[in-house]
Amino acid sequence: MLLPVSLLLLVQSFLTPVSAQQPQQLILEQVIDASTASLPNPPTYRIPASSDPLFITIALCGNSDNSNQFFVTNDTSISNPGPSDIDFVNTVELAPEDTGVGQLSQVFPDGGILTVHKGSSTVQFQILVSASNSSAPDYPLLGDTTSNQALIFSPPFDPVQPVQPSFPNYTLPAANLSFPPPPSPPTNYTLVFAPTSSSGLSSIPRTSVRGDVAARL
Numbered sequence: 001m002l003l004p005v006s007l008l009l010l011v012q013s014f015l016t017p018v019s020a021q022q023p024q025q026l027i028l029e030q031v032i033d034a035s036t037a038s039l040p041n042p043p044t045y046r047i048p049a050s051s052d053p054l055f056i057t058i059a060l061c062g063n064s065d066n067s068n069q070f071f072v073t074n075d076t077s078i079s080n081p082g083p084s085d086i087d088f089v090n091t092v093e094l095a096p097e098d099t100g101v102g103q104l105s106q107v108f109p110d111g112g113i114l115t116v117h118k119g120s121s122t123v124q125f126q127i128l129v130s131a132s133n134s135s136a137p138d139y140p141l142l143g144d145t146t147s148n149q150a151l152i153f154s155p156p157f158d159p160v161q162p163v164q165p166s167f168p169n170y171t172l173p174a175a176n177l178s179f180p181p182p183p184s185p186p187t188n189y190t191l192v193f194a195p196t197s198s199s200g201l202s203s204i205p206r207t208s209v210r211g212d213v214a215a216r217l
């Protein structure tokens, strides 16, 4: 049975061993997105030649557990710098700080190499080669998160002070179901009956001229 040509090519591509690629050329002022999960083979990037010092910046987009390492050399005889090549002049380690950002400045008269030593953890990172120190602010940016959701917590730096309305004021008086004290006993009044024809009562105003009795409270 004959296989179609396209299928044959597909089978062939699986059988071909992965060949080493040329280092990816970094371009001045152009941010490169990369991940330790898909590094080039060998894991190196070529730094352009420049007579002026260049600033190499690495920014980790994730937790930095220091298991991934970055080395930079301007020694063109080293094609894949590693820890044993470090001489603190031509070849140095570019270690990201706690902020996840690492930066160094070096001269690259004949270009150079940035190499990534993959650690145990996978991390996305960005590389920038710049002619100037375009250092980012100290604080992390929301764009640095690898999550597509973010919860931002903030202390109440400007708490709202609700203005209590004076009207309407729905504050009800406290419930008070106790009985009021009983009223004091009423004053006793005296009703006095006396004949009006006699005594000194005739000298005071009377309520009825025809009555024989005047009542006085």
Ligand SMILES: *[C@@H]1O[C@H](CO)[C@@H](O)[C@H](O)[C@H]1NC(C)=O
Residues within 6 Å of the ligand: 055, 103, 104, 105, 133, 135
């Ligand atoms: C770049 O600038 C920042 C702050 O302005 C400074 O902390 C850092 O050391 C500079 N980087 C280099 C390589 O000089």
Ligand SMILES: *[C@@H]1O[C@H](CO)[C@@H](O)[C@H](O)[C@H]1NC(C)=O
Residues within 6 Å of the ligand: 074, 075, 076, 089, 090, 105, 106, 107, 108, 109, 110
């Ligand atoms: C590499 O960079 C360092 C620091 O900038 C410099 O002193 C040294 O001369 C450079 N080496 C080469 C081979 O350019």
Ligand SMILES: *[C@@H]1O[C@H](CO)[C@@H](O)[C@H](O)[C@H]1NC(C)=O
Residues within 6 Å of the ligand: 164, 165, 166, 167, 169, 170, 171, 172, 173
């Ligand atoms: C509302 O009424 C309560 C009870 O009379 C009083 O304590 C409170 O001060 C009043 N609030 C205002 C804003 O006038």
Ligand SMILES: *[C@@H]1O[C@H](CO)[C@@H](O)[C@H](O)[C@H]1NC(C)=O
Residues within 6 Å of the ligand: 174, 176, 178, 179, 180, 181
């Ligand atoms: C409850 O009512 C009694 C009797 O009117 C009064 O003496 C007392 O002060 C009231 N208590 C409150 C909490 O208003």
Ligand SMILES: *[C@@H]1O[C@H](CO)[C@@H](O)[C@H](O)[C@H]1NC(C)=O
Residues within 6 Å of the ligand: 185, 186, 187, 188
């Ligand atoms: C009013 O008169 C009655 C009957 O005599 C008596 O029981 C009561 O105590 C008197 N009240 C006062 C306030 O004097």
